[in-house]
Every structure is written in C-alpha cells, then in structure tokens.
Amino acid sequence: MQPVRKGRILIGKPGLDGHDRGAKVVARALSDAGFEVIYTGIRRTPEEIAAAAVQEDVDAVGISLLSGAHNVLFPAVLKALAAVGLGSVPVLGGGVIPDEDIPGLKALGIREIFTPGTPLSAVTEAFERAVTEYRQSEGR
Amino acid sequence: MSASSENSPRSLSGDDADGSFIRRIAEGVAARSPRAIGRAITIVEEGGPQADQLLTILDEAAPASDALTLGITGTGGAGKSTLAGRLVSCFRSAGHRVGLIAVDPSSPISGGAVLGDRIRMMRHACDPDVVIRSMASRGRLGGLSAATASAARIMKAAGCHPVLIETVGVGQAEFDIVRLADLTMLVMAPGLGDDIQAMKAGLLELTDMLVVNKGDLAGADILMREMEPIAHDRGKPLLKVSAKDGSGVDDLVREVFSLFRGMAESGRLEARRQRSSDAEALDWALEMAREELSQLLENQPDELKNCSPKKRAEAALFLLKTLKATM
Numbered sequence: 001m002q003p004v005r006k007g008r009i010l011i012g013k014p015g016l017d018g019h020d021r022g023a024k025v026v027a028r029a030l031s032d033a034g035f036e037v038i039y040t041g042i043r044r045t046p047e048e049i050a051a052a053a054v055q056e057d058v059d060a061v062g063i064s065l066l067s068g069a070h071n072v073l074f075p076a077v078l079k080a081l082a083a084v085g086l087g088s089v090p091v092l093g094g095g096v097i098p099d100e101d102i103p104g105l106k107a108l109g110i111r112e113i114f115t116p117g118t119p120l121s122a123v124t125e126a127f128e129r130a131v132t133e134y135r136q137s138e139g140r
Numbered sequence: 141m142s143a144s145s146e147n148s149p150r151s152l153s154g155d156d157a158d159g160s161f162i163r164r165i166a167e168g169v170a171a172r173s174p175r176a177i178g179r180a181i182t183i184v185e186e187g188g189p190q191a192d193q194l195l196t197i198l199d200e201a202a203p204a205s206d207a208l209t210l211g212i213t214g215t216g217g218a219g220k221s222t223l224a225g226r227l228v229s230c231f232r233s234a235g236h237r238v239g240l241i242a243v244d245p246s247s248p249i250s251g252g253a254v255l256g257d258r259i260r261m262m263r264h265a266c267d268p269d270v271v272i273r274s275m276a277s278r279g280r281l282g283g284l285s286a287a288t289a290s291a292a293r294i295m296k297a298a299g300c301h302p303v304l305i306e307t308v309g310v311g312q313a314e315f316d317i318v319r320l321a322d323l324t325m326l327v328m329a330p331g332l333g334d335d336i337q338a339m340k341a342g343l344l345e346l347t348d349m350l351v352v353n354k355g356d357l358a359g360a361d362i363l364m365r366e367m368e369p370i371a372h373d374r375g376k377p378l379l380k381v382s383a384k385d386g387s388g389v390d391d392l393v394r395e396v397f398s399l400f401r402g403m404a405e406s407g408r409l410e411a412r413r414q415r416s417s418d419a420e421a422l423d424w425a426l427e428m429a430r431e432e433l434s435q436l437l438e439n440q441p442d443e444l445k446n447c448s449p450k451k452r453a454e455a456a457l458f459l460l461k462t463l464k465a466t467m
C-alpha cells in the first residue's frame with residue numbers, strides 16, 4: 001500500500017550565523033516534493049535539534065551551516081542524535097564546506113554533503129533515497 | 141527480537157508480528173519516553189490497525205485524563221505560536237507538564253508542508269516536560285480532527301496537562317479542530333484585518349475567548365475598542381496581551397482556568413466533549429463510507445454510469461444499505 005505520507009524531515013541550523021536563506025530554499029523544495037518539513041530556525045544547539053527530531057519523529061535530518069564550524073557542529077549533531085536514540089536516522093548536511101573535509105564528515109556518518117551549486121533536484125533526490133531506505137529499515 | 145536490543149532505537153521500529161511493538165510503545169508513552177511519544181503520534185496520525193491497537197491499550201491502561209485541551213486559532217501572523225510559547229512558559233512555572241500540537245496547512249498540490257511553528261518555541265526545546273508536535277493538515281486517514289484528537293490523547297497519556305492545539309483559522313478541517321478543544325481562543329492582531337476575516341469565517345461564534353495580541357503595538361487599542369461591543373454582545377471575554385513582552389499573559393491564563401472550571405462545574409464541559417466525540421465519530425464514519433462507496437460507484441453497471449451523478453449516488457447508497465441489511 002502507498003504510504004499516506006511521504007515522510008517527515010527536520011531542517012535545522014546549528015551555529016552562530018544568521019543566514020537561513022539556503023535552509024529555507026531546501027525546506028520549500030522538500031515540501032514541494034511532498035515531504036512534511038519541520039523547520040527549527042537559526043542558531044540551534046545540537047541538543048535542541050536532536051530533541052526536536054525525536055518529538056517530531058522524523059525520517060531524516062538536514063543540517064545547514066555557513067559558519068565554517070562544520071567539523072565541530074556536524075559531529076556534535078550526530079552525537080546528540082545518537083544520545084536520544086536516533087543514531088540510525090539519516091543526516092544530510094549542506095553549506096560552504098571545502099572538498100577536503102567531505103570524506104571525513106561522510107566517514108563520521110553524514111550521509112550526503114551539499115555544497116553551494118548543488119542542484120536542488122539533487123538535494124531532494126538524496127533526501128528521497130535516504131528517507132525511503134530509513135523507513136524500509138525501520139519497517140515503516 | 142532479543143532482549144539485548146530492547147534499549148536500541150531499533151526496538152521501537154515497526155516490524156511487529158505479535159503486537160509486542162505496540163505494547164512497548166504504549167509502555168513508553170506511559171513512562172514519558174520522548175522517543176515512544178514521538179513514534180506513537182506518528183502511528184495514530186497514520187491511522188490503520190496499529191493506531192487502533194495503541195489507542196485501545198492506552199484506554200485500557202488508564203482512562204483518558206481530564207486534562208484541558210486548549211485551542212488557539214486565528215489568522216497567520218497574529219502571533220499564535222509566539223503566544224503559545226508564552227502560555228507554555230506560564231503553565232510550566234505553575235508546575236504543569238504541557239503538550240502542544242501545532243497544525244499548519246499542507247500544499248493541496250504536493251501534499252507537503254513547511255511546519256515552522258517550532259521556531260517560536262525553541263526555548264522549550266530541551267525541556268523534557270514540554271512535548272511539541274508539528275502536524276500538516278492533510279494526508280491521513282480519518283481526517284485531521286481525528287488525528288489531532290488522537291495525538292492529544294497520546295500527550296495526555298504521557299502526562300501532559302494541558303494540551304494546546306494551534307491552528308490557522310481557515311478551512312473546514314481547522315474548524316473541526318476548534319470544535320475538538322475544550323476551550324478555544326481567537327487570536328487577533330492589529331494590522332491584519334483580522335476582525336473582519338474572523339467574523340466572515342464564523343470563528344467569533346465558534347471560539348470561547350477573544351484575544352487581541354501585539355498589545356505593544358499602537359493599533360492594539362483601536363482593535364480592542366472595535367472588538368469590545370462584539371465581545372460584549374456575545375458574552376465572551378476579551379483580553380489584550382503582548383506575546384512579545386509577555387504583558388497580559390498571566391491574566392489570560394487565569395481567565396482560561398476560570399472558564400474551564402466554570403465549564404466543568406456547570407456540566408457544559410461534559411456536553412461539549414460528547415459533541416466533539418460525536419463529530420469525530422462522524423468524521424471516521426464518513427471516511428470509512430467513502431472507501432466503500434467509491435468502490436460501489438466504480439463497479440456500477442454501464443447503464444447506471446450513464447445516469448446523473450446524483451442518481452448514481454442514490455443507487456450506490458441504496459446498495460450499501462441493502463448490503464448492510466442482509467449481513
């Protein structure tokens with residue numbers, strides 16, 4: 001049977017920078033693709049993002065960063081998610097991230113990294129794949 | 141599933157041959173586990189047999205609590221979410237554990253939605269005694285009000301008291317939610333043309349209290365003066381607050397509890413809950429009948445298919461009744 005709903009995605013923005021245009025564009029694109037997107041706003045701590053992800057029972061988490069603190073904040077979000085029992089929820093990240101940092105972040109468990117210039121369709125497709133796989137593995 | 145996986149997140153996954161998964165979820169809800177509460181709300185939102193199972197277990201374990209459900213409605217931008225965040229703070233300082241359901245419209249085209257009410261409530265994000273859930277208005281079986289009612293039921297079973305429900309006051313589905321709450325407030329703000337919109341939408345009649353928000357803005361007093369005769373005629377309390385600086389919010393909370401007590405003592409609360417239960421049952425009945433009827437219509441013989449839609453509907457309904465009578 002076709003699921004009634006396509007899935008729920010949390011878009012969070014940790015860190016200190018106050019620009020959330022990119023995050024909002026992605027949120028809108030995912031909504032247009034049929035997802036329910038919970039947007040938490042800017043300057044969230046990893047713990048706030050994790051607590052919201054649990055309450056909202058999301059199928060994927062997207063985190064967006066401009067501030068350059070990705071090597072600290074991305075792992076911190078993964079850790080916070082694991083601490084609340086969401087260690088297996090796919091996490092995708094976006095932001096101004098140098099190529100040489102990407103393999104390290106992926107090795108830590110960030111499923112995909114989107115840098116400026118990634119087409120929106122590639123972003124939504126990556127979320128679709130991540131959500132589908134997660135829901136299957138969870139028996140949803 | 142082995143006992144050792146009990147604490148892993150996978151133990152709350154959905155593969156469930158013997159119903160033990162749903163029992164575990166129900167136990168987790170009673171134990172106030174955030175993960176279990178989150179899963180439980182998804183399950184009841186999606187409807188289906190697991191939802192029934194879960195609600196039945198919860199009902200058997202403990203009767204639905206007498207907690208107040210408080211509806212907050214009004215035009216987008218009136219400050220409902222900001223006010224809800226304030227109300228949550230008040231209830232928390234009074235020692236309550238609070239639930240909040242924020243409903244936003246989904247796109248009629250994609251079915252998707254951007255749910256942004258949490259932005260105004262993040263100060264409560266790490267408080268274990270504030271349970272927040274965002275909901276899109278479409279995309280479930282049994283209708284929005286049924287899903288919202290079930291989510292509120294989960295929150296109550298998880299010890300939340302009161303449960304707040306925020307919803308934009310447009311559309312039938314939203315009206316139904318307003319009706320589902322024990323007590324509802326209509327939030328207005330200067331500069332939005334709310335007063336007129338609300339009157340058109342009939343929300344003035346449906347809600348129990350009128351709240352002029354953004355009391356810190358110059359236009360608030362003018363809006364108050366406009367609303368005073370309207371509130372007076374209908375015998376409804378009218379309050380001015382500022383969700384931004386918090387002024388008036390304590391008075392609003394006192395008014396809420398005083399109205400609620402009055403309703404409980406006069407028996408109006410019970411009557412209202414009965415009505416909302418009737419409405420929810422009707423919601424379900426219509427949803428269920430819809431499936432059966434659409435099948436009957438699809439399978440109508442060709443000569444009927446050429447008749448007018450109304451005639452076809454009557455024929456399908458007649459067939460449904462006859463089928464039920466012979467069962």
Ligand SMILES: Nc1nc2c(ncn2[C@@H]2O[C@H](COP(=O)(O)OP(=O)(O)O)[C@@H](O)[C@H]2O)c(=O)[nH]1
Pocket residue numbers: 214215216217218219220221222223260353354355356357381382383384385
């Ligand atoms: N000046 C002022 N602005 C407010 C007040 N309450 C909310 N706002 C602002 O109004 C906008 C909409 O608020 P929000 O709570 O999201 O409204 P909602 O759409 O009804 O949930 C935001 O920019 C808020 O900061 C208030 O009491 N005074």
Ligand SMILES: [Mg+2]
Pocket residue numbers: 220221222257306
């Ligand atoms: Mg809102």
